[in-house]
Amino acid sequence: MARASGTTVRALRHYDEIGLLSPSERTASGHRRYTEFDVRRLYQVRALRSLGVSLEEIASVLADSTGGLEAMRDLLAEQLRGLEVHAAQVQQLTEQLRGLLGQIDHASMPDPDQFLTTLEMISVFETYFTTEQREQLARRRAELGSETIEAAKTEWAELVEELLRHVEEDTPVEDPRVRSLVARWDALGSRFHAGDGEQTRAAAQRMWNDNSEEIGRSLPWPADRMRDLVRYLERVRQAG
Amino acid sequence: MARASGTTVRALRHYDEIGLLSPSERTASGHRRYTEFDVRRLYQVRALRSLGVSLEEIASVLADSTGGLEAMRDLLAEQLRGLEVHAAQVQQLTEQLRGLLGQIDHASMPDPDQFLTTLEMISVFETYFTTEQREQLARRRAELGSETIEAAKTEWAELVEELLRHVEEDTPVEDPRVRSLVARWDALGSRFHAGDGEQTRAAAQRMWNDNSEEIGRSLPWPADRMRDLVRYLERVRQAG
DNA sequence: GCTAGGACCTCCCGCGACGGCGGGTTCAAG
DNA sequence: CTTGAACCCGCCGTCGCGGGAGGTCCTAGC
Structure with missing residues (x-):
């Protein structure tokens, strides 16, 4: 499952620990067995993670199974706003660093x-x-x-x-x-x-x-x- | 000291714990007493932190008291490169999010x-x-x-x-x-x-x-x- | 049936830069 | 002498896992 989905075993266990993605089945000996449903959910989790959404937010938006399209849009919009603010701060830092470096290099x-x-x-x-x-x-x-x-x-x-x-x-x-x-x-x-x-x-x-x-x-x-x-x-x- | 420097008491203690900035003196009862030297060092630490430099890097560059201007320039240049890479990734994420949102909103x-x-x-x-x-x-x-x-x-x-x-x-x-x-x-x-x-x-x-x-x-x-x-x-x- | 080695299990510590709490001590003002 | 603020230390929590110890399970080859 880890190889096929591009995640690590440790990450899968982590999702299980925090209750975000617990395998629907276990073998008699305790090995995790992921069903097709679990696989789809994992792909959704990984996609949202790659968009920078926190695991907590992913859990809440995937738990809201009432269609959930509006909640999803709100989540992504909020994520976008956060990113834009972050980008502005990064930009400011970058300018400050460039200023300092320019000053050093101009001797x-x-x-x-x-x-x-x-x-x-x-x-x-x-x-x-x-x-x-x-x-x-x-x-x-x-x-x-x-x-x-x-x-x-x-x-x-x-x-x-x-x-x-x-x-x-x-x-x-x-x-x-x-x-x-x-x-x-x-x-x-x-x-x-x-x-x-x-x-x-x-x-x-x-x-x-x-x-x-x-x-x-x-x-x-x-x-x-x-x-x-x-x-x-x-x-x-x-x-x- | 915390009020005057714009930091928190907890941060000062943290710097003490990791050996980055230990007060030069202590009162008989154990209270931290910061000298003028410590104050200047704290300002340097805070400035580098605000530029996004990690405490470990700050420690190493401030420990290198051999002039240290070159080490400082290298550090800041590396910091700038890291920021630029980060900014590019943020930019990519932003575009991806905008694409998704545009798709939702266009119904x-x-x-x-x-x-x-x-x-x-x-x-x-x-x-x-x-x-x-x-x-x-x-x-x-x-x-x-x-x-x-x-x-x-x-x-x-x-x-x-x-x-x-x-x-x-x-x-x-x-x-x-x-x-x-x-x-x-x-x-x-x-x-x-x-x-x-x-x-x-x-x-x-x-x-x-x-x-x-x-x-x-x-x-x-x-x-x-x-x-x-x-x-x-x-x-x-x-x-x- | 036996063994080897790989894959899995649980439990636990670690990161980075602190925040925050609890329980105790010290200090300065009234 | 009291009182309240400020300080002390030690410990747990954050976020998303990585990595290790020590044990169990599973499959392939003999």
């Missing part, structure tokens, strides 16, 4: 630590931006190109690290190097926040607040240094 | 039993045609349209059932109804076999042979009746 990032920081920023982004907001970003990404947004994350990490050094060295707020860095910072932010709703800005704000207050170590950089950095930023802007 | 199939038979044929096809051969069929499908091929499976099932009745009633081979059915049968086959290599034809042949000889009940119809049907077909063709 714009010789420093492994820098790359790790980019990875960390990805996680921070995904934690604090809801799906909706990320869809807004995705639309923007379509305009900017997927590599651009990855590069932006890197640039941000870069800016943070440089500015942190200036905070530590207490560089005066009028220093043109600092003012240039802050200008880049603001330009970077406006590329992503301009045109977005208030909620996206709020999420960005929450990102800072949670990270500096919650337990003080949620960002890749220490929270107290980030607080200092934010205050320093404001001083530079007011001085400009 | 060309009012009989639930008929639809179940179509399901069974799907399984038979997938068992006996190798991937390569199915790719050939897929190219042909592109020419014919995906709904057409589903309709063909239905038509085949229909032809088999009508011809089986004629075999049972022993309709003379000169009967025009029978000759018409056989003509449709041959036309149907030629739509799929014409232009295909010898192997595809061989697979179709194997499909019949295995099914009529192996255990005698592998097709949705009884094997002896199918044997009779095949003999009857040849007689009709010779009479034509």
Whole structure:
């Protein structure tokens, strides 16, 4: 039976165990004997499995013997919707991976630590931006190109690290190097926040607040240094 | 730590259990205490997870602290390839589902039993045609349209059932109804076999042979009746 | 009748990435 | 000193089987 149907013995036994397809007969010694009816049912099961339907759903739709054509259509339609959602997610992942790889290969990032920081920023982004907001970003990404947004994350990490050094060295707020860095910072932010709703800005704000207050170590950089950095930023802007 | 990083407590403990991310410190009472180093590592783990990388691969690539940028690129490239293959499979499934649904909705199939038979044929096809051969069929499908091929499976099932009745009633081979059915049968086959290599034809042949000889009940119809049907077909063709 | 070896049986553990429960301990606020 | 929240550990469950141990059965050849 297993050979003829293209399944394995183990799978047949599994279907028997969960009650999806129990052979109608057994020999005196306990061997499973599949009738013609069982064979047809097995083909139906395998076909639905190959369409990605779960065994539980197969069981319920095959148990509903009241014609069952409507139930079957509903099941397949739902399956199709699920697949389409899944395909969209896969697509998004694929773009993200391509962006990252493009960035590595364009040799714009010789420093492994820098790359790790980019990875960390990805996680921070995904934690604090809801799906909706990320869809807004995705639309923007379509305009900017997927590599651009990855590069932006890197640039941000870069800016943070440089500015942190200036905070530590207490560089005066009028220093043109600092003012240039802050200008880049603001330009970077406006590329992503301009045109977005208030909620996206709020999420960005929450990102800072949670990270500096919650337990003080949620960002890749220490929270107290980030607080200092934010205050320093404001001083530079007011001085400009 | 869980709240701030967007993970769950259970996930953190899981990472600890498998040795992927064990907190550097513990309090005297045994509570996990995560250092700044741990936090950064967690962000890296979460980012790679969100890219679909398995925990095992993450562990190996993060353990390789020798710069690791090349290992990282290899990992992400492999991940991307896997995703692309997966996307192609999802695409194929989606088309198949759309074909089936289109067939149901076009009301060309009012009989639930008929639809179940179509399901069974799907399984038979997938068992006996190798991937390569199915790719050939897929190219042909592109020419014919995906709904057409589903309709063909239905038509085949229909032809088999009508011809089986004629075999049972022993309709003379000169009967025009029978000759018409056989003509449709041959036309149907030629739509799929014409232009295909010898192997595809061989697979179709194997499909019949295995099914009529192996255990005698592998097709949705009884094997002896199918044997009779095949003999009857040849007689009709010779009479034509 | 005997034996060899293949096919079958049941029972059980394993995967991957956690979720969730139960029963106990620890911690910080009031 | 209490109380409720947060933490600890250990164990079972998920989904669709794969694979192994240890035993029984069946058929072909001698």
